[in-house]
Structure formats: C-alpha cells, structure tokens
Amino acid sequence: MTSPPTRAARGRTVLHPLTVNGETKDVPFLPHETLLEVLRERMGLTGTKHGCELGECGACTVLVDGKPVLSCLLLALNAVGTKVETVEGLAEGGKLHPLQQAFVELGAAQCGYCTPGFLMTAKALLADRPRPDRPCLKDALAGNLCRCTGYLKIYEAVELAAERMAREKPPRGA
Amino acid sequence: MAKRKTLAGFKGNTREMEVEVPDGEPEIWGADADLRVVGAAVPRVDGVAKATGRAVYTADVRLPGMLHGRMLRAPAAGGTLKALDLSAAEIAPGVRYAKAVVRPGVNITHEGRDLAFLVADTEERLEAALALCRVEIEPGRAVATLEDAAAEGAPSVHPDRPGNLRGAARGSGEKGDPAPAFEAAEKAMEKADLVLERVYRTQVQVHTPLETHGVVVRPEEDGSVTVWASTQGTFSVRDGIAGALKLSGNRVRVLTEHMGGGFGCKLGPSAPGSGFALEAARAAVELKAPVRCMLERREEHLVGGNRPSSEQTVRMGLKKDGTFLAYTARIRGTPGFPEGGAGAANPMIYDLGRTAKEEISVCTHAGPQTAFRAPGHPQGAFGLESAVDEAAEALGIDPLDLRTRINRSGIRAAQFEEGAKRIGWREARRVKPGEGPGPLKRGVGVASGTWYHTGRARATVEITVHRDGGVDVRNGAQDIGTGTRTVMAVVAAEVLGLEVGDLRIHLGDTTWPAGPGSGGSCTAPTLGPAVRMAAEEARAAILGDRPAKDRRAWAAACARMEEESRTFLGKPAAYFDAYEGAIAGCQFAEVEVDVETGVVRVIRVVAVQDCGRAIDRLTAESQVIGAVIQGISYALFEDRRLDRGTARLLHGDLEGYRIAGPRDVPDIEAVMFSVANAGNTLGMSGLGEPPAVPTAGAIANAVFHATGARVRELPITPARVLAALAEAKAAKKGGR
Ligand code: FES
Ligand code: FES
Numbered sequence: 001m002t003s004p005p006t007r008a009a010r011g012r013t014v015l016h017p018l019t020v021n022g023e024t025k026d027v028p029f030l031p032h033e034t035l036l037e038v039l040r041e042r043m044g045l046t047g048t049k050h051g052c053e054l055g056e057c058g059a060c061t062v063l064v065d066g067k068p069v070l071s072c073l074l075l076a077l078n079a080v081g082t083k084v085e086t087v088e089g090l091a092e093g094g095k096l097h098p099l100q101q102a103f104v105e106l107g108a109a110q111c112g113y114c115t116p117g118f119l120m121t122a123k124a125l126l127a128d129r130p131r132p133d134r135p136c137l138k139d140a141l142a143g144n145l146c147r148c149t150g151y152l153k154i155y156e157a158v159e160l161a162a163e164r165m166a167r168e169k170p171p172r173g174a
Numbered sequence: 175m176a177k178r179k180t181l182a183g184f185k186g187n188t189r190e191m192e193v194e195v196p197d198g199e200p201e202i203w204g205a206d207a208d209l210r211v212v213g214a215a216v217p218r219v220d221g222v223a224k225a226t227g228r229a230v231y232t233a234d235v236r237l238p239g240m241l242h243g244r245m246l247r248a249p250a251a252g253g254t255l256k257a258l259d260l261s262a263a264e265i266a267p268g269v270r271y272a273k274a275v276v277r278p279g280v281n282i283t284h285e286g287r288d289l290a291f292l293v294a295d296t297e298e299r300l301e302a303a304l305a306l307c308r309v310e311i312e313p314g315r316a317v318a319t320l321e322d323a324a325a326e327g328a329p330s331v332h333p334d335r336p337g338n339l340r341g342a343a344r345g346s347g348e349k350g351d352p353a354p355a356f357e358a359a360e361k362a363m364e365k366a367d368l369v370l371e372r373v374y375r376t377q378v379q380v381h382t383p384l385e386t387h388g389v390v391v392r393p394e395e396d397g398s399v400t401v402w403a404s405t406q407g408t409f410s411v412r413d414g415i416a417g418a419l420k421l422s423g424n425r426v427r428v429l430t431e432h433m434g435g436g437f438g439c440k441l442g443p444s445a446p447g448s449g450f451a452l453e454a455a456r457a458a459v460e461l462k463a464p465v466r467c468m469l470e471r472r473e474e475h476l477v478g479g480n481r482p483s484s485e486q487t488v489r490m491g492l493k494k495d496g497t498f499l500a501y502t503a504r505i506r507g508t509p510g511f512p513e514g515g516a517g518a519a520n521p522m523i524y525d526l527g528r529t530a531k532e533e534i535s536v537c538t539h540a541g542p543q544t545a546f547r548a549p550g551h552p553q554g555a556f557g558l559e560s561a562v563d564e565a566a567e568a569l570g571i572d573p574l575d576l577r578t579r580i581n582r583s584g585i586r587a588a589q590f591e592e593g594a595k596r597i598g599w600r601e602a603r604r605v606k607p608g609e610g611p612g613p614l615k616r617g618v619g620v621a622s623g624t625w626y627h628t629g630r631a632r633a634t635v636e637i638t639v640h641r642d643g644g645v646d647v648r649n650g651a652q653d654i655g656t657g658t659r660t661v662m663a664v665v666a667a668e669v670l671g672l673e674v675g676d677l678r679i680h681l682g683d684t685t686w687p688a689g690p691g692s693g694g695s696c697t698a699p700t701l702g703p704a705v706r707m708a709a710e711e712a713r714a715a716i717l718g719d720r721p722a723k724d725r726r727a728w729a730a731a732c733a734r735m736e737e738e739s740r741t742f743l744g745k746p747a748a749y750f751d752a753y754e755g756a757i758a759g760c761q762f763a764e765v766e767v768d769v770e771t772g773v774v775r776v777i778r779v780v781a782v783q784d785c786g787r788a789i790d791r792l793t794a795e796s797q798v799i800g801a802v803i804q805g806i807s808y809a810l811f812e813d814r815r816l817d818r819g820t821a822r823l824l825h826g827d828l829e830g831y832r833i834a835g836p837r838d839v840p841d842i843e844a845v846m847f848s849v850a851n852a853g854n855t856l857g858m859s860g861l862g863e864p865p866a867v868p869t870a871g872a873i874a875n876a877v878f879h880a881t882g883a884r885v886r887e888l889p890i891t892p893a894r895v896l897a898a899l900a901e902a903k904a905a906k907k908g909g910r
Binding site for chain 2: 040041044045046047048049050051052053054056057059086087088090091096100103104105106107109110111112113114115116119138139141142143144145146147148149150151152153154155
C-alpha cells in the first residue's frame with residue numbers, strides 16, 4: 001500500500017481572480033488552499049487572524065458577499081467570483097468605520113487578536129439588523145471567541161456603532 | 175531617605191501614613207492627589223492599530239526566505255523511546271533540517287514530549303515530513319488522573335525517582351514538617367461545637383490564548399539574531415535563546431510589539447513543556463535563514479502549560495456563634511510531569527483560628543502546569559469559600575454575616591457592604607437554599623480573593639525629549655494586551671502636562687532598558703512609577719519652576735533646549751509597605767439553575783475590586799470584566815481531559831475544550847474600589863490577577879443557594895448538578 005499523496009502533491013499553483021476589498025487581482029494559489037491562507041500568505045493581508053484553523057474561534061472571519069464566513073474553512077477557489085471583505089477594507093479613505101471607532105473608544109480590544117473577526121461579524125450583523133438587541137447581538141457573535149475582554153465592551157461598542165450609524169443614515173421612510 | 179506624610183485608604187476611611195521615600199523620588203500620590211489625566215477613561219493608545227488589522231503579531235511576521243519549523247512530538251504517554259528514525263524525513267522534498275532533541279531510551283513523560291525539530295520550506299512539506307518520521311516507543315503504563323497516580327503500585331512518571339507524590343508539604347506559612355501545625359489544629363478542634371470535613375476538587379485548565387506560543391528567528395549577518403516572539407517576557411526569551419546559542423544577551427534582539435494573550439503560559443523562553451523556540455533559533459543559525467515556529471492549537475493543549483488540578487480535603491472546627499477554632503487543608507494536585515507546583519491558596523484571608531496546610535504534587539503523564547492568572551488562587555478560593563459557606567449553612571448563619579465576622583480586612587468589609595447592596599443580597603437570601611420556585615431556580619453567592627502588591631522588579635524607563643517637543647518613552651518589556659502602553663502614556667502625560675496622544679510609547683524590544691516579565695500583575699506597577707520618575711526628571715530639567723500646563727508651554731520650553739534631544743532615566747527603588755498590605759476583592763454572583771436539566775446560567779456578577787489607583791479606568795475595568803468571564807468559564811465549562819488508560823489528550827481544540835463565548839456572558843458590574851495604597855509613588859496596583867480569584871467560589875455558592883445542593887467539584891456541569899440534587903434529596907429523606 002502506498003501512503004496517500006501529500007497535500008502539496010495534489011495540484012498546481014494557478015492564478016485566480018480574487019476580489020478583495022473592492023479590488024480584483026490575479027492571485028496564485030493551490031487548489032486546496034483556504035481563503036485564510038491565501039489572504040495571509042499570498043496577499044499579505046494579515047489583519048485576518050489565525051486562531052485555530054478548525055472553525056472554532058472566529059478569529060479568521062471575513063465577509064463573502066456580505067455574509068460572515070470562517071475563512072479557515074473556505075477554499076479560496078470557492079471565493080472566486082465573490083466579493084471578499086477583510087478588516088483592512090473597513091476604514092474608508094483613512095476614516096475609521098463606525099464599528100472601528102467605537103471599538104477604539106470603548107476599549108473593546110485587549111490583546112486585539114480576536115478584534116478583526118468580531119468587527120467583520122458585527123458589520124454583517126448591522127447590515128442585516130441595524131439596531132440589534134442584546135440577545136440578537138449575542139447570537140450573531142456566538143461564533144467568535146475572545147479570551148481577554150469578557151465580551152461586554154465588545155457588545156457596547158457594537159451598540160454604540162449601531163446607534164451612530166442609524167443616526168447618520170435614517171431608515172428609509174423616516 | 176526622607177519621611178513624608180501621605181493620605182492613604184479609601185473613601186470614608188483615610189488616614190495619614192508616614193512613608194520613607196528615597197531622595198530623588200517624587201512625592202506619593204495620596205488619596206488627596208489632584209490629578210488631571212490619571213483615573214480618566216482613556217482609550218488605548220494602540221486601539222486603532224488593533225481595530226484596523228495593522229497591529230502585527232508574531233503570527234503575522236513574514237520574512238523573505240522564511241522557513242517553517244515544528245517539533246515532532248511523542249504520540250503517546252508513558253514508556254520509553256526505542257527508536258527515532260528521521261532518515262525518510264531528511265530527504266523529503268523541501269526539508270532543510272531534521273534533528274533529534276532526545277536520545278533513544280528517554281522516558282516519555284507526556285504525550286507531546288519534544289522528540290525532534292524539523293524545518294522545511296513550506297508548512298505543507300513540513301507536515302508531510304513530520305508524517306515520515308518513524309517513532310518507536312516501548313510502551314509503558316501511563317497514569318492520567320490523581321487517583322490513579324497516587325494509587326499503590328502506580329507506574330512512576332519518573333522511574334529514577336519512584337513514586338509520584340512530591341511533597342512541598344508545609345505548615346501554616348512555614349516550610350518544613352506540617353505535622354505539628356496539624357496536631358495543634360486538631361487539638362483546638364476538640365473544643366468545637368461543629369466539625370466539618372469536606373473534599374473539593376478542581377480540574378486542569380488550559381490558558382488558551384487566541385494567539386498560540388510562537389517565534390520567528392532571523393539570523394543576522396553579524397552573528398546576532400533577531401527574534402519576534404509571542405511572549406510575556408521579552409527578556410526571558412532573550413536570555414533563553416542567548417544561552418542556547420552561546421551569545422551574549424545583547425546579541426539577541428527580541429521584539430514583541432503586539433501579542434495575542436498569555437495569562438501566565440508565555441513567561442518562559444519557549445513553552446512550559448517544549449523547547450521549540452530554542453530549537454528554532456539553533457536551526458535558523460545553522461541554516462542561515464529565518465525560521466518561523468508557531469504552536470498549533472493541539473500543541474497548546476499538550477505542552478503550552480495549564481492550571482494544575484486540586485483535591486482539597488478541608489477540616490474545620492467552629493463554635494456555634496461562627497468563631498473558627500481551627501481550619502486545616504490537605505491539598506493534592508496534578509502538575510503533570512513536573513515534580514511540584516500543584517498547590518492551592520487555601521486557607522487564606524480569613525480569621526480561621528489555628529490553621530495547617532500541606533501541599534502534595536502528584537505527578538501524572540501529562541503536560542506541565544505553569545503560572546496561570548493568580549496561580550493557586552482560584553482553586554484555593556473555590557475550596558475555602560465553599561467550606562465557609564458550608565459552615566454557615568450548618569450553623570444557620572447567613573454566609574455573608576459569617577464572612578464579615580471572620581474577615582480581617584477593612585477594605586473587604588466595605589466591599590462586602592457595597593457588593594451586597596448592589597446584588598440585593600438581603601432580599602435574595604430571604605429565600606432559603608433550594609426553596610425558590612422552580613424549575614428555573616435563582617440563587618446568590620459570595621466569595622473573596624486577595625493578591626499581593628507587586629511591582630518591585632526595578633525596571634528602568636527611558637524618556638527622550640526632542641527639541642520640537644516630541645517625547646518618546648521606552649522600555650524593553652511587553653504589553654500583553656492589558657494596556658501597559660496606555661498606562662505609561664497616562665502617567666507621562668500627567669506629569670508633563672501633555673495629552674496621552676502627544677507621547678510615543680515604545681515597548682517590546684530588548685535593545686531598550688530592561689523591564690519585567692508580565693507575571694504576578696507586576697508590569698504596570700513596575701513600569702508606572704519608573705515612567706513617573708523619568709517624567710518628573712524631564713519636567714524639572716525642561717520646565718524648571720514653570721507649571722506643566724499644556725502642550726504649548728511644553729513645546730515652548732523644549733524649543734529653548736540647547737541639545738537636539740535629552741534623555742532621562744527613571745529607576746525607582748521606592749516600594750513601600752502598602753496600606754493594609756494586600757489587595758482585597760469580593761464578588762457576588764447570581765445564577766439560575768434548571769433543576770430538571772442541571773444547566774447553570776450565570777445571570778449577574780458584581781465584582782468589587784480593590785484597584786489601588788486605577789490609572790486608566792477603561793483598561794482597569796476591562797481587566798476585571800475579562801477576569802470574571804474567565805472565572806465563569808473555569809467554574810462551568812473548562813476541563814482538560816486525558817484518556818484514563820493511555821493519558822492521551824481527548825481534545826486538542828476549542829470545541830472539546832470549551833471556553834466561555836459571547837452567549838455565556840452575564841451582566842458584569844465591575845465596581846472599581848479605589849484605595850490610595852501608598853505602595854509606590856503612584857499608589858497603583860496590578861490588576862490582571864486579583865479579579866480572577868473569587869468568581870468560581872461565588873458561582874458555586876450561588877448554585878447551592880439556588881438548589882440546596884452542593885457541587886464540590888469544578889466544572890459545575892449539568893451532570894454534577896443533577897447528582898448533587900439527587901444526593902441532597904436522599905439526605906433529606908434519610909434525615910426525616
Ligand atoms: S482560525 Fe478559523 S475559526 Fe479559528
Ligand atoms: S482581546 Fe484578546 S482574544 Fe479578544
């Protein structure tokens with residue numbers, strides 16, 4: 001019996017078009033590489049963190065077509081043709097996103113390793129539900145772990161951002 | 175030395191203390207100090223870097239030509255290594271380095287023991303090469319649990335020193351034979367109206383920082399090395415690697431700009447159960463190329479360190495009125511393979527009459543214990559606070575009243591009052607244990623903790639003032655996420671009349687003046703006074719008698735400097751006997767227990783924490799809230815399990831090893847209880863550890879109040895709650 005082929009033996013590096021933070025680039029990668037690997041190793045976007053690579057911590061959360069996705073569990077190939085958003089794309093024109101601003105102001109990051117994942121998950125939540133209540137917020141963030149902060153400041157920051165965003169953009173018909 | 179007066183204490187309870195302050199050191203900030211920036215809610219100075227993903231952690235470091243290293247680890251526990259054959263791996267594609275770090279015949283003390291270090295050009299080839307290594311182990315029996323390891327005839331974890339029991343046995347506070355203290359305590363118990371004996375057990379807890387242990391080592395042209403390390407001790411990494419490479423310390427530059435959590439497990443040069451960083455450094459030098467080695471999540475569980483388990487056999491004798499005559503604790507715990515370190519801080523803090531204690535470590539075939547946020551304390555507090563609660567229950571005394579009676583700290587007395595008011599203690603305790611309406615039963619519980627005034631590490635902080643008014647503050651130690659950088663900025667801003675954003679704080683580079691490892695909650699209280707001293711020197715030299723008013727006054731004075739820049743050093747020697755000598759804290763928990771399923775939900779925690787002088791209210795609060803959620807996690811979920819037969823890890827991930835997540839967070843009220851403690855010139859304390867102590871005890875006591883059933887083992891799982899309920903029911907029946 002021969003041993004199974006190693007991962008490296010299973011494919012060739014090929015250029016694929018990836019749209020990340022609004023920019024489409026041809027990125028070389030192997031067919032079995034995860035989106036997390038491609039973002040971090042191939043594109044140098046290390047804002048997206050590697051916490052477990054097992055889909056258990058949420059540190060690697062990015063948005064794919066607006067939905068939060070664990071990038072360690074998604075093949076980069078599956079992201080071809082989608083819109084990927086990472087923490088590096090949150091601030092616009094040097095201006096922090098309201099979520100980032102609130103995280104900074106309220107001290108929602110301690111070591112900060114979980115922060116990008118929380119920010120991305122929260123962004124998707126607010127796009128869906130501009131003014132979530134606490135239970136809804138907890139449910140939405142349930143896949144993200146933080147070992148330092150105790151989560152409370154994170155909730156408060158998301159709520160503050162939600163409030164500010166709602167003020168800036170009054171709901172239609174209002 | 176000059177004797178100076180300072181106002182110490184807390185609100186409604188201050189007194190003048192006389193303190194000897196060495197010449198050249200500033201006045202102590204007492205209770206009446208009028209401060210402008212200190213104590214405000216200041217956002218972290220590195221908040222933007224963290225919220226934008228720009229903060230670079232060791233895991234993010236990518237260097238040209240960087241290779242990937244990993245340890246080949248023992249796939250079993252127990253037995254001896256018979257053969258280690260790396261020849262297939264050596265010639266595998268991309269492999270650059272494969273070296274055994276042990277010899278055949280070595281004892282396999284634990285699964286995951288270091289065997290060989292491999293380096294390859296990609297992670298994938300590295301993984302493939304690791305699979306090609308042939309490890310042959312002469313199997314031996316392994317012991318995974320305290321009971322099995324302590325049993326007669328158990329296989330020895332260290333066969334050259336038979337038996338698994340290692341006594342760091344000691345009496346109440348003294349080293350040496352505890353027998354006389356136990357005898358005296360037993361004698362005192364003869365006069366007791368009530369003698370209770372109980373056994374409390376706690377589990378092994380894994381630190382689980384989100385960023386694992388890791389380094390990137392780059393050899394330099396001149397023979398020195400640069401190391402990026404995810405560490406709590408830049409200087410311990412420097413010294414470890416310098417030793418391994420036989421270099422002087424100043425030829426090893428360790429950088430830790432940001433790091434993703436440690437909680438005690440990252441104090442050493444590598445990891446508590448692995449020498450991976452030293453091997454990576456050796457490989458990098460030999461290969462003349464940068465080598466990266468980050469532990470995987472499973473390795474973190476195997477060799478990354480843990481909080482040891484404990485089994486605390488407590489005996490106490492009391493008078494009817496609640497006076498303790500004696501209290502003894504026999505403590506055993508499993509440190510894994512190391513031969514010691516599994517004690518528990520029990521008894522402490524209360525007036526318990528005659529006390530005696532022995533601590534025995536029972537070696538198992540498992541990865542090592544190491545410092546973990548208030549080592550020994552959460553487990554000790556769980557035992558002690560459960561025991562005090564049981565005594566109160568048996569005597570028909572309110573548990574808070576009993577504590578108030580045996581409490582020795584004036585700070586804690588005030589905290590008990592404050593916390594009881596906020597949680598609604600009297601109201602809630604009107605319901606007798608277990609007698610509330612079900613099936614979702616509510617209860618409240620209380621527990622306390624203590625910690626020490628640390629910060630005597632004698633660090634030097636360097637402040638450079640530039641002619642354009644810019645100020646750089648430097649120390650080589652690290653900010654592990656607690657906010658050290660921000661604390662330093664606040665102190666310097668206060669003294670110089672500047673705003674926090676005006677300063678640049680540089681931490682995490684061993685080419686800067688030496689600083690402490692982040693253990694014992696000492697980093698901020700070590701660096702804070704050093705920053706103040708350097709800043710006071712700078713202020714005196716640059717502003718002279720003019721007041722430190724604002725940025726303009728500062729810039730104008732700097733512009734008159736003759737030199738391009740001037741550098742000032744702060745190296746305080748002054749740490750004083752603090753007000754009351756120790757840090758006090760207490761926590762009240764409210765829980766809801768489903769008596770049909772046994773599920774416990776924490777509803778609310780009121781944490782009243784002696785925070786000394788909080789330098790930055792935001793980071794201080796964040797420490798307390800973070801500690802409480804870790805305490806909840808410890809109380810209800812976390813449990814590092816090994817297979818009982820093979821001592822192999824049952825889970826190496828965050829699913830089998832569950833930590834508290836967003837859904838598990840209750841309302842947490844962090845009550846910052848300021849105490850002007852006169853322990854250093856800022857009157858500040860470390861705050862990382864103390865609030866992590868009481869939580870589990872408070873929750874266990876609340877569970878008892880809710881259900882009338884006592885769970886004496888952590889974590890408080892549904893199964894244990896149901897078993898305790900059944901036991902309580904049987905006891906009630908038997909009693910009738
Ligand atoms: S790294 Fe993807 S979930 Fe942890
Ligand atoms: S801030 Fe450290 S893991 Fe969340």
